[in-house]
Amino acid sequence: MAGKISMGARREVLSAVMERYRSAKRAEKGRILDELCAMTGWHRKQPVRALRRRAPVGPGAVEVARERKRRYGAPIKDAVTALWEASDRVCGKRLKVMIPTLLPALEQHGRLRLGQADRERVLVISAATIDRLLVEVKIAASGGRRRRAGFYSAIRREVPIRTFNDWNSPPPGFCEVDMVAHGGTSVAGSFIQTLTMVDVATGWTECLPLLTREGSLVVEAINRAQSLFPWLLRGVDFDNDSAFMNDVVVPWCREQKLEVTRSRAYKKNDQAFVEQKNGAVVRRLMGYGRFDGVETARVMGRLYAAARLYVNFFQPSFKLKEKRREGAKVIKRYHLPLTPYERALAHPKVTAAVKKRLRDQYSSLDPVALLAEIGATQDELGNRVDRRAGQARNLQPASTSTAPATAASFAKTLGKTTTTGEPRATHRRTRRPYKTRVRMPSKLDPHIAAIEGWLATQPQLTALAIVGRLSEKHPEEFGTRQHSIVQRLLRALRRKTAEQLVAEEPLGEATTAAPLPGAVDGSGYVGPDPPTAPLVEQAGKATWRGRSAEVASTSAMAPSG
16 A cells, blocks of 8 residues: 555645644554554654654745754863873773763863863763764874775674684585785785685685686686585685675675685684695695786696696595693694595595596596696796796796606606705795805995094984085085985994994983873863864964963873874
8 A cells, every 4th residue: 555655645644644643642643653654654763753843934845854952062072082182092982981080080180170061961971972072083183084994894794703613514515715815925916816615524625716806706716616516515614805705705605505604803723724725735836926917827727627636636634533632732633634535435425426426537537647737837837937037137038848748758757856956836946045245345435434523513414415515525426326325324323323322321210291281171172173183383382273372391191193
């Protein structure tokens, strides 16, 4: 029935019952509201607000809403600001508890004067009102920057937390998901990320390269990983990365009937399974170099395609059996090392069809051929990194890959790389021994005594001023090009002087700052408005937006902004 009545009919109904509603008793008002809700389809509060409005001022005029009378005016705000500064800028909940003890202390020492009515309002003010009154003051205290709320905080809050101890032996299909950055020594710009998914029950690991950290690419990678896992995915456990906690990944996972959980912030042990594989699989294969570009991502895809078969079918790993604490010692017991393939065959929740498919796939795999493919792709990735670094330094490009062409030739080289000390192509190259260099004589050596004399009389001299003086006396030797060597010398001389002062002068007794004279009146607050506004000193007086007050040389409660 609510959909059949128009807005004009609703206005007519409201105008018809408005006078009867205002003159009715409580029970009659309730019946009128019930009738209006049933007729219009409104929420209970909508007719209440509509009937409480004032009558129109004229034909076709807009109704004038009643303004709520402000309870806490400027004097209360100034007093709360003074209390907030005196409390060392604590939050509203803590300041609310401090007011009954802090306010009498300020009044006793003449820091704050309030009337009886204003004093009672300050004592009963709520923590939420304190935070609301101090919004502009806190923005000024932070240098005019408003704290940015997390864009993904709402989505993150609705995703439940799962810790390491909450798994309780899940069936295959529940995965921990994480990303490994391949940015090298810098996180600037765009680079490739590896999405790592580890099955908690069996340790089955899938790695997929992502060009950038985007939610849409994460969705495509998880969809691709679903076709790689031998069983259906049941749940995913993310960390708090914004690439996962967004309005693309979380709703998509729930549409796919995947249970979505997350770890606690800054608690990597909550994702112990995937963190272990990040080091044992991803970093062992890729190292810590910087990789970017579409072609590099394709080569990484080939590397992970061979590595997934080798790791999941041929590399055993430990799995924690029990952990107990005896005093200060933690004792851990592990199951016998098994491959993810063997754990899948032994798991009772894996179907017979899946086990048969895994056995057939295992019988067709050659571990040496897989290692040969891994080594070839690692050499290609290593050459890409070396070539890019060589181009940046204007060096010759790296040589082409020397990996064996076939698995048979690769098998002949097994065991020889350890004797030659050959590192993996994607790993960090060995550092050359540091060559000790003898200090060369500097053209500043004959003038050091003169520079020290200048600094003794004028310690504030800059490197540009010293270069100017030297160029006046020796124009053929010194100019603006010698600015850098003078800067280095100036830093060394000042460091030497500071070390001598620290070694010679003993520590003096700490002095106590004198209290700030004068009082802070709640109605006529003489502090900065806001308290963190810049201070302008004029002839012994400080001025804040037209207000003036005496400035002491030291202040125990001076605004810190």
